[in-house]
Amino acid sequence: MTTAKKATSKKTSSNNSAGITVEDLKVHYDTPDGVVKAVDGVSFSLRQGERMALVGESGSGKSTLAMALMRLTRAPGRIAGGKVIVGSRDLLDLDEEEMRFQRLNEVALVPQGAMNSLNPVMKIKNQLLDGLYDHQKDKDDKLSKEEQVEIVEKLLKSVDLAPGVAEMYPHELSGGMKQRVAIAIATSMEPRVIVADEPTSALDVVVQRNVMQTLGRLQEGLHASIILIGHDMGLVAQFSDHVGVMYAGRLVEVGPVKTVFKSPKHPYTRLLIKSLPTLSNKKDFIGIPGLPASLLNLPEGCAFCLRIGQVTPTKIPWVNVAKDHFIQDCKKCADYGKK
């Protein structure tokens, strides 16, 4: 059947540098009061097989970005520009049907842990299979009953679920089990890129760890790139190779996780890391002053400066300060928060 054939062809042809490249992606919302730039020109690159995390406060645009990568942005939002290049094709350039085919096949979504992302009235096995059905190019290539059972069992096994789960309905599963099913679905067609939007946010800590391990294991097995959206810095540090920090719809810093954590170059990142409680730090919690920016009619200059009460009129350059390490280089606030 086609999935088996595809597996080999993907792995042999995968170029190690393919992965995903995002260039100047913009997502705008048209409101009666003006334009809200939820994602304002984000660019980054991820190699095949690498893991990147995107962190930021609520309202920083992380989830909007995740949806945009899948081209799932819904009205009143719209993708206002940029490129999303996966395996040498710009997803934003494809027509509706081509994009539909790309979803699950090349780019797959692992939805938020808090979501009820499974259809309440369908059995799990059917939800594992229907994505595969709708991606068959050859309509006559139907799966026999045995093949169906085989695929379902294989998928469930890959996420450490018992075969009996296939006959159950979503409401009979726990949160962790449902997320595993979501992971099984997302990896069923061996995608090139996995977008995981806060996959463990509503789960308790022990389950979180298990689910993340499963996700990581599968991702490695597929040699897929994964973009993990989240706000749990601890999780991020353990899981990812790279981390990107978002603020006010813009990427302010992106780089290897160890470097960014040990010596952050952007003031916002600095404050974010400082606000993390550690076992040794018995002092008061340090928050970040001010309120998150209003994305309505956000001016061109440095968004973080605005937060601390300064104004920078011109657009801040996106500078490469080290290997794979980029920051919004605003001279005015660069030293804020340094000891």
Place this chain on the structure above:
Amino acid sequence: MATSTANTQDFTKKSFKRRLEDFWRYVKRNPSLGVGLGLFFALFLFVAIGYATYEVERYRPLSGGPDLAPFEKDSYNPVTRANGYILGTDRQGRDVMAVMIAGIPLTLQIGLIAGLIGITVGTILAFMAAYYGGWIDQVISTIVDVGLTIPGILILIVIAVNLQSGLSVPQMGLAVSAVAWVWPARTIRSQVLVMREQLYVEIARLSGTSGFSIMFKEMLPNLAPYIGASLVGSVASAILASVGLEALGLGPFDSPTLGMTIYWNIQFSSILHGMWWWFGPPILVLAMIFVGLFLMTAGLDEWSNPRLRKRV
């Protein structure tokens, strides 16, 4: 905290004029609500002008010759009524125009009385059921379910048939309110159940505010759009029930309410006689009332559920 004004939203208080402008702008974006209100405004104008300029007492039978088409000469009053009546007369000599002018406010009155009582009783019961839960909820919910399954009109028929003297207009309002409280009770109860779980209620409860206080100060204001929509719905079903009862012949016989006019139309087979001036106006007015109420409900629904906005 000095933050640039360019970056924050302007939360200063709006003047009344500004609020009015906002309201008008919203109405333009929400055509259902606008058209609904417009229809009622038109009816209101019609009645007001009618009472000011027309001899409304001619709603009584034998005010003129029977079966006159509009503007047909009235042989019983050849001098004063050479040009007949604007909407003609019915089989029993009523001036149809006068009947319309007098009947509209009566029918609306019944609807309003029943609707208001219905929504008050319904809201109180809904709050009690949803907030206190437990067996109170069980009992009230079961009563509401029974009330929804048994068509209230049937019970109203039983009541009406047994009243020797027939119902006056206010009495109809009262009787109909007995069925108008059921649906609001159900919808508001589900809303309160949702709200009860929300954080601000928890906080109020934890800070020691009494149950009643929470219900009035915290929940009620947030429920305003739903209660508004339910009120409109309640009035609509009240008018529906009352017109239905009257058309069956169980209403106030001497009043020119719209339902009674329909009743007489059926009794005297006005359609078979082609008396379009007699059955046309009440149908038109009733259609305006119902469509108006319906559009207002749709409009209020859209206001309270922003997800439905921006659809036709």
Place this chain on the structure above:
Amino acid sequence: MAIKNILSIIVTNYVFRRFLFFLLIIWIASTAIFLIPRLSGQDPVKEKLLLEAQRGGHMQAGLEEMAAEYSRKFGLDKPLIVQYGNYMADLVRFDFGPSIAYFPKSVNSLIGDSVVWTFGLLSVCTFLAFFIGTIAGALLGWPKSPNFLQYVFMPILTLAAIPYYLLALVLIYIFAFNLDWFPLFGGYAVANLPEWSFSFVGQVIHHAILPASSIVLASLGFWALGMRGMMVTNQGEDFMIAAEAKGLRSTRLFFNYAVRNAILPQTTALALSLGTVFTGSVLVEVIFRYPGLGNTLYQAIKLNDFFVIRGMIFIVIVTLGLATFIIDVTYPLLDPRVSYKKGG
């Protein structure tokens, strides 16, 4: 011990609870019908008989016999509880006593035929309206549907606001009176008697088209609106977004995800709407002089035939309760989250 277990299983069983509800409805309704007349005075029916006699109706002759039979049957001298007991016993056997207007004909003989006509008309109308309305609503609520559908359906949706009988009056005027396409009244052509023949069935259908159209057209909008609302709400649901992320085909998203979920509250609404459909159809039957329950009820009200009214209302409530029960009991087949075992 085993008995206690069985008992607890039965009591929590969904079907059993719905059945209890069904009985509760019948009990409350029949008690209300019993009590309401007695609230106004001692002997409401006898007073009614006197009223009719005053109006010089056709009952003058049988008045004495009727009063005698009535007293015998209901034992008005006996205490209220006993009267109630007799009343309930009669109801259970569907014995509604004699008609007042057509004494000594029994109520059942008068109601009997009308039930079939009304049942036929209403079941077809409800099915058609629900089916067409739900499909229309589903299409309206689907963002990928063509835009012109919105303009086509808006007028039909507003028709939902007006009661069936208003539409009936308009339809009769246009199509029966002016255009003469359909007969003005009746269930079948005037001089004929009911029989099982093609021509008779043809007549029935021809006569039923206008009344059925009024009911279907006026109730379509309600179903469409409800379905549309549910579809719109579903669009924002997490599982819809996740399903779209799976790259599923539009048709699959529409049927298996959106419609399949939206239809659940629609079905619940169906159960609740049955009462409204019936009461709306009463006047439609009156206007068309359709030989159904509605018309019989109307005549009985005019003639103050309380036993017929009472019997009819009881039958209607039993039928509605039964239909609601059947719909309730089949609901778990649609929604796997509601199980037969638990409280439901």
